[in-house]
Amino acid sequence: MCRSKLPDYYLAGGVITQTIWNHLLDRPLLDQVKDLDVIYFAAETKNKQLDQEQTLNRYSSHNYPIDLKNQALVHQWYENKFGLTVDP
Secondary structure, X not given: OOOOOOOOOEEEOHHHHHHHHHHHOOOOOXXXXXXXXXXXXXXXXXXXXXXXXXXHHHHOOOOOOEEEEEHHHHHHHHHHHHOOOOOO
């Protein structure tokens, strides 16, 4: 991810939970992992986020799609997806 130049990005979501369960159950660590959730916070547009995601997926050296989310934009789509509003 060094090509991305994303500010303060980190891995989050299901990949963390699934990896912990896999370790506890003595399974391969990435068993049942479908994608890698990467989050960050930056003042930018949704289009810039999509460009960043495409770049990360193009240059990744693994077979897991990257689902990139800019936490600064969550308030713009959260209500449509989950029915609840969140503050910016």
